[in-house]
Amino acid sequence: MVGTGPGPVDLICPRARDAIAAAQVVLGYRTYLELISELLRPDQEITGSAMMQEVERCSKALDLASQGRSVALVCGGDPGIYAMAGLVYQLARTEGQPVDIEIIPGIPALSACAALLGAPLMHDFAAISLSDLLTPWEIIERRLKLAAEADFVIAIYNPASKKRREHIKKAATMILEHRSPDTPVGVVTAAYRSGQSIQLVTLDQLAREHLDITMQSTVIVGNSRTFTWNNRMITPRGYEDKYAI
């Protein structure tokens, strides 16, 4: 399981590159394989699959590995955060396949987006996915509510898809019950890829306006102390209280 980070090859660590180079078979979601196409060789078996075929993809990787082939299953970002690492272990357990599994971590979307926004994740934070394909919406709502109450910075994964346009507005409205309307919010789309966009808005705008938020976006909602300066979104750690800076 190889994490390839946000996209460009110079944000992929050498250990991940080496694992891809050493693999006889490379599997992954088509979009991620395209991003790393320069790392792939004609002598490798490359299988790109569509979205929503996660179970087939992971099963195939395990099958091939159990036949003795070396397989790299590529994940954008970090394999361990809303990606395939868990599913591979679950399938390996169910199928009882004696396969060596190694996870090579990558730069997750939340780190990539935070770096482009400034320093929004400098204090305690929660990561919440708005996708209700695998998680009941009531659980997502409950987590949003409690995360808002706890004053966590909130990194929202899967804020929208073609079918889910209103969930992010609903989420913002719930967070507004515990946080000021002018709380800074960063929306990063296609981080470090072509078409990258960075929007700095307020929580009120997120709840009311129809912003350009897609499947490639991550949304970071500041905590009660997050501020903006010079087009950056910054959450203080607490040095200002202790050292009067």
Added chain:
Amino acid sequence: MVGTGPGPVDLICPRARDAIAAAQVVLGYRTYLELISELLRPDQEITGSAMMQEVERCSKALDLASQGRSVALVCGGDPGIYAMAGLVYQLARTEGQPVDIEIIPGIPALSACAALLGAPLMHDFAAISLSDLLTPWEIIERRLKLAAEADFVIAIYNPASKKRREHIKKAATMILEHRSPDTPVGVVTAAYRSGQSIQLVTLDQLAREHLDITMQSTVIVGNSRTFTWNNRMITPRGYEDKYAI
């Protein structure tokens, strides 16, 4: 601001390496500079500092940069997560220094530890630091309580220091009010470094036993569905409900 990930140079992305190579001055906490010593050259000005000198270190980096020098401020893990990114922006704002700041993200400790444990972060999670140097303990307790109630997987940073031995037990006791005593807990110390250790225990053990937890440890507490298999800690994403795997 350059993120160097958990430690070994093959987990540092090329963009970070290039930034270090291009810098005239490299600053950082001494331990992190030692880990990347093979990337440093005799013609570079290298300044390692002790812990707790964050304000001095970041001020110096900004001063040198405002004098026109190219400076790499090195952070272990990701500069944007409990590291120096926020402080640098805060100081730049206070001092009004016209400096170009770029953050190059790195693999954060939570990703590195998750990869070694299996797949514990596969569903919504919270990151909470137990250090009460800059945050009042009451705020930390409140966040632990609400994160436990929300059934977040919880990644605990700074679980212990020489002076703080009991905080992690207190935290575990609070989480126990909302979660089963046999909830899986992973303790990773010195991830990907020499002396690495991985302990898989239960929440009950974390609350009661004196485990080997140091300043170099990160603790990951599972959610209500996290299980262990084959010495790995796995949080399901929900595929098992939908596809009956």
